[in-house]
Amino acid sequence: MANKHFLEIKDLSIHYKTDSGLVKAVNNLSLNLDKGESLGLVGETGAGKTTTALGIMNLIPDPPGIIASGEIFLEGENILMLNRQEMRKLRGNKISMVFQDPMTSLNPVMSVGKQIAESIQIHEKLSKVEAEKRAVDVLEMVGIPGERFNEYPHQFSGGMRQRVVIAIALACKPDLLIADEPTTALDVTIQAQVLDLISNLKREQNTSMILITHDLGVVAEVCEKVAIMYAGELVEYGTLDDIYNHTKHPYSIGLFASIPNIYSEEKRLTLIPGLMPDPTDLPEGCSFCSRCNRAVEQCKVHNPALVETDPGHFVRCIHYEEGGAL
Amino acid sequence: MLKFIGKRLLMMIPVLLGVIILVFTIMFYTPGDPARIMLGAGASEEAVQQLREEKGLNRPYFVQLGDYIKNIVLHGDFGESFQTGEPVLNEILERFPTTLKLASLSVLVSLIVGLSMGILSATHQYSWIDKFATAFALLGVSMPSFWAGLMATILFSSILGWLPASGSYGWKYWILPPLVLGLHSAASIMRMTRSSLLEVIRQDYIRTARAKGQSERKVIVVHALRNALIPVVTVVGMQFGVLLGGSILIESVFALPGLGRLIIGAIGKRDRMVVQGGVLFLALSFSFVNLLVDILYAYIDPRIMSQYKALNKKKKKVSKNV
Numbered sequence: 001m002a003n004k005h006f007l008e009i010k011d012l013s014i015h016y017k018t019d020s021g022l023v024k025a026v027n028n029l030s031l032n033l034d035k036g037e038s039l040g041l042v043g044e045t046g047a048g049k050t051t052t053a054l055g056i057m058n059l060i061p062d063p064p065g066i067i068a069s070g071e072i073f074l075e076g077e078n079i080l081m082l083n084r085q086e087m088r089k090l091r092g093n094k095i096s097m098v099f100q101d102p103m104t105s106l107n108p109v110m111s112v113g114k115q116i117a118e119s120i121q122i123h124e125k126l127s128k129v130e131a132e133k134r135a136v137d138v139l140e141m142v143g144i145p146g147e148r149f150n151e152y153p154h155q156f157s158g159g160m161r162q163r164v165v166i167a168i169a170l171a172c173k174p175d176l177l178i179a180d181e182p183t184t185a186l187d188v189t190i191q192a193q194v195l196d197l198i199s200n201l202k203r204e205q206n207t208s209m210i211l212i213t214h215d216l217g218v219v220a221e222v223c224e225k226v227a228i229m230y231a232g233e234l235v236e237y238g239t240l241d242d243i244y245n246h247t248k249h250p251y252s253i254g255l256f257a258s259i260p261n262i263y264s265e266e267k268r269l270t271l272i273p274g275l276m277p278d279p280t281d282l283p284e285g286c287s288f289c290s291r292c293n294r295a296v297e298q299c300k301v302h303n304p305a306l307v308e309t310d311p312g313h314f315v316r317c318i319h320y321e322e323g324g325a326l
Numbered sequence: 327m328l329k330f331i332g333k334r335l336l337m338m339i340p341v342l343l344g345v346i347i348l349v350f351t352i353m354f355y356t357p358g359d360p361a362r363i364m365l366g367a368g369a370s371e372e373a374v375q376q377l378r379e380e381k382g383l384n385r386p387y388f389v390q391l392g393d394y395i396k397n398i399v400l401h402g403d404f405g406e407s408f409q410t411g412e413p414v415l416n417e418i419l420e421r422f423p424t425t426l427k428l429a430s431l432s433v434l435v436s437l438i439v440g441l442s443m444g445i446l447s448a449t450h451q452y453s454w455i456d457k458f459a460t461a462f463a464l465l466g467v468s469m470p471s472f473w474a475g476l477m478a479t480i481l482f483s484s485i486l487g488w489l490p491a492s493g494s495y496g497w498k499y500w501i502l503p504p505l506v507l508g509l510h511s512a513a514s515i516m517r518m519t520r521s522s523l524l525e526v527i528r529q530d531y532i533r534t535a536r537a538k539g540q541s542e543r544k545v546i547v548v549h550a551l552r553n554a555l556i557p558v559v560t561v562v563g564m565q566f567g568v569l570l571g572g573s574i575l576i577e578s579v580f581a582l583p584g585l586g587r588l589i590i591g592a593i594g595k596r597d598r599m600v601v602q603g604g605v606l607f608l609a610l611s612f613s614f615v616n617l618l619v620d621i622l623y624a625y626i627d628p629r630i631m632s633q634y635k636a637l638n639k640k641k642k643k644v645s646k647n648v
Contacts (some may be wrong), residue, residue: 022578027634057537059533059536059537088539088540088541089539090539091536091537091538091539092537092538092539092540093539097537098536099533099534099537101530104529104530104531105530105531105533105534106531106534107531107534107535108531108553108627108628108629109552109553109626109627109628109629110548110549110552111628115534118535118538118540118548119538119539119540122538122539122540124541151630152629152632154628154629155632168534168538169537183643259572318527
């Protein structure tokens with residue numbers, strides 16, 4: 001099985017079994033990512049972005065979550081077929097994740113230095129002293145003075161803690177970095193710093209990255225590829241230019257329209273009417289159809305396939321399907 | 327940290343003073359005349375009166391209380407037992423090692439059993455291990471310790487004949503009592519460990535540890551357990567404090583010469599001095615255990631340590647301003 005891409009996700013579906021029914025968090029998601037490339041995974045809350053990321057890490061809380069179907073290839077190897085121990089060797093080493101909330105992502109009773117050194121010690125045959133020396137270097141790489149090695153998370157500000165979380169993720173120079181809304185919990189000035197930090201380190205180490213966010217501005221700055229998710233499905237997927245300048249899917253168009261324009265005075269923000277469908281009860285047809293201004297009768301019963309409209313630009317909409325409504 | 331400990335030790339003084347006054351008052355107003363009980367029902371009124379005079383029992387409440395406190399503070403003198411004439415302190419110190427030994431062994435048993443079962447049932451939530459542990463905990467909490475003690479004696483001493491039923495003449499006598507007491511308190515330690523650990527396991531930093539590629543065993547032992555320990559330490563401290571003073575029933579069941587039995591006996595005989603001294607001693611040990619627990623908190627959680635330190639700093643700043 002020859003895969004030319006560094007990371008290839010094929011038809012990934014992830015479900016949660018809950019008391020109120022089966023939550024279909026991610027449905028038939030397919031993505032590719034090359035070495036050194038950055039992908040922005042965009043979507044509103046509950047679209048399945050974080051679940052996708054945890055799926056790649058194989059860290060879906062089980063129970064209630066299960067990977068219902070699909071394959072994830074990393075350098076040609078299906079990592080969903082790996083056993084626990086093999087998967088542990090990838091985690092923190094080849095694939096790392098930066099979590100959303102720096103205030104809760106660090107162990108409060110362990111010094112930050114030790115938390116960084118831990119991940120180095122797991123994956124590299126180093127003594128404790130050497131690992132700690134490396135951890136000091138990593139701390140300084142993310143802009144925290146090495147003397148603060150022995151301090152605890154509560155002695156750091158939010159922005160500094162996120163730097164520590166990033167340091168943990170980058171300590172073993174991963175090939176793939178998944179950043180799950182790394183700036184959401186931070187204030188705007190710190191956001192820019194953290195983003196710069198991530199993109200610089202990524203460039204230096206030629207790391208591929210999946211950046212999960214709902215901030216289209218951040219994506220434009222950092223990523224080359226963009227995937228827009230809605231109700232667990234990819235609705236549009238392509239290069240930055242495809243998505244930003246040749247937006248096709250009505251949902252993506254709605255997203256861009258809801259960004260206020262700096263040049264015109266607007267009293268109210270444009271919004272997409274309605275709410276995302278209940279993931280325990282997804283509609284039979286297109287999941288966006290109840291909110292779509294271009295919906296036709298057929299949308300209610302027919303869920304369109306992801307079609308390639310231009311090379312590398314995929315859209316899931318009936319209007320771009322061959323023999324569709326248009 | 328030393329400053330914190332010093333301050334806490336000073337704070338124990340009003341507590342102990344309160345205990346002295348309370349116990350003294352209760353004993354003073356308890357019906358039953360110590361002199362009469364000492365001499366027996368057949369003694370003449372004059373003899374009783376004379377004994378009261380001798381022991382200073384006919385003086386007013388405040389005079390006796392003041393005298394008692396003065397003797398403790400100035401001379402370290404806790405008075406003498408009405409019954410034996412021995413200094414109370416000697417009687418207590420003679421009995422305390424037995425109680426301390428019983429309490430320590432029981433806590434050890436309950437820690438080993440409670441912690442390990444708690445960890446197992448939290449990491450295997452809803453499995454048969456968890457269900458077994460829950461059933462065990464329910465049984466442990468619902469069985470009164472004296473009843474469990476009696477049942478254990480019947481089984482292991484009378485029927486099987488493996489272990490002696492009562493007394494304290496060697497290591498064999500020290501197996502059943504700590505087991506009965508320990509398993510009883512293991513139940514609550516197990517429940518606390520389980521619920522505390524379950525809460526910690528759902529925290530984000532546990533996911534971070536897993537995302538590093540850490541093994542599940544180390545995630546629990548290194549990351550989760552220490553965070554889950556604060557409520558567990560609280561419960562263990564409470565149990566230890568209760569055991570130091572409250573193993574009266576078990577001491578009676580197994581006829582161990584402990585502090586609990588000394589106090590119970592003294593209450594029956596209205597031997598005020600022994601009761602007061604004994605209760606004061608238990609209050610002191612309870613306070614020490616509490617202090618120990620508070621110090622342990624600081625070593626478990628660096629946030630609490632820095633709080634303690636901040637408290638000292640604040641005090642300094644205030645005094646400078648004044």
